[in-house]
Amino acid sequence: MIKKIIARSSGVLFYMVQYGCLAHCTFEYLADFCVCSGPSMQPTIYSSDIVLTEHISVNYxxxxxxxxxxxxxxxxxxxxxxxxxxxxxxxxxxxxxxQNIKFVPRGHVWLEGDNKHNSTDSRIYGPVPYALLRSRVFFKVWPLSDMGKMKMPKEEW
Amino acid sequence: MKWRRIVVGTVTFIVPTTIAFFDIVGYVAKVEGASMQPLLNPELSTDKKPESDFVLLNRWKTHGMQFKRGEIVSLSSPTDPDHKLIKRIIALDGDLIKTPGYKSPHVRIPEGYCWVEGDHQKLSMDSNYFGPIPKALLHAKASHIVWPPNRWRKLDVNPTDPDRLISEEQVEAIRDMRLTEID
Structure with missing residues (x-):
């Protein structure tokens, strides 16, 4: 009886570890979901929108x-x-x-929110090391009415 | 049939658990370069056959992003994302320190940043070159030398020389001195 319980629970534990590690690898190296919060990316992304991000473009x-x-x-x-x-x-x-021109040094990127009036970004803390980047947002999944690929903002780039 | 089981087992179990273990708990890495001499790679650049040290990098202890002055850490280079550096933390956010080779002689470390230096000042590309770095770049603490076996040891935390940190009282004293001069 006890043997059976131990066998069962160790089997469950084995699968939990296996799927946990598989999930870790997927979310760290392939793609994951993010719930956004804060106003800095309006009107592209609003607070509590859910987006899909991928790690491949950052890693490569x-x-x-x-x-x-x-x-x-x-x-x-x-x-x-x-x-x-x-x-x-x-x-x-x-x-x-x-109100000055900044140079983006080697290995850095310049990040800004789309909501220029309400965003703490490189305009405050300067260029950000590329190594801090984690993933690229490529698809919005929630809200359903706004689902689709991420687009450029309307202003010129 | 047997081969298929081995392949499927490797792909779905051994590979993901190993990667997850390295990411979450820690891994062993080879130290290149002389920036942490004499502690790491002491024989590099001598006539002897250069033998690199291997250190144990503890990632588990960095999940909370809590660091102490004097700890040896591994970090991604701010100038080259593919490059990993190993340095010692000299100062944490809020500290005011004297710098040996930076463009300004005193630096106040901003919030979320830290100051890292190699033990071998002359041969180290560190904060004296690129300034304070975000703590988020630090990804592991080096805890032991594990290879070669005769060099096995725990890496100690060497607290920063107190002369390099400028305390708030000293700042106040300097400010008072200047004020009296003006008076």
């Missing part, structure tokens, strides 16, 4: 100007930010907050 350095990315916040190490890549390494960019 395929991120381009105009992509929306999830990155670790440089000022709050445990939090994640969702911003648009506005400039890549080697570019010069006009910082509308400090």
């Amino acid at each position: 350095k395929r991120v381009q100007k105009g992509d929306i990315v999830i990155a670790r916040s440089p000022t709050k190490p445990l939090e994640f930010i969702c911003k648009r890549v506005v400039a890549m390494e080697g570019d010069h960019i006009f910082n509308s907050n400090a």
Whole structure:
């Protein structure tokens, strides 16, 4: 009887570990869902929208100007930010907050929210190391009425 | 049939558990370069056959992003995302420190950032080159040298030389001094 219980529970544990690890690998290296919060990406992404993100373009350095990315916040190490890549390494960019032109150094990107009036981004903390990028947002799944691929904002890029 | 089971078992169990273990718990990595001499790779650049050290990188302890001054950490290079560095934490956010080779002689570390340096100042590409770095770049703490076997040891936390950290009282004192000068 006891033997049977132990055999059963160890079997369950085995599967839990296996599927947990499979899930970890999928969410860390392939794609995962993100619930966004905060106003910084309006009107592209609103608070509590759910988006699908993929890790492949970040891992293989395929991120381009105009992509929306999830990155670790440089000022709050445990939090994640969702911003648009506005400039890549080697570019010069006009910082509308400090009213000066900034150079984006090697290995860095310049991130800005689409909601220029309410976003804490590179205009405040400067260029962000590429190594902080985690994934690229490519599909919105919720709300259903707005489901679809991520688009460029209306203004010029 | 037997082969299929082995392949399926490897793909669905051994590979994901190994990757997850390395990501969550820790892994062993080879140390390249001389920036942490004499602690790591002491024989590099001498006549002897260079033998690199291997260190145990503990990722479990970094999930809370809590660090102490003097800990040895592994981090992604801010200038090259593919490159990993191993350095010692000198100062944490809020600290005011004296720098040996940065563009400004004193630096206040902003919130969420830290200051890292190699033990071998002259041969190290560290915060003296790229400035304070976000703590989010740190991804593991180096806890032991595990290879070669005769060099097995625990890596100690060497608290930062107190002379390099400028305390708030000193800041106040300097400010008072300047004020009296003006008076």
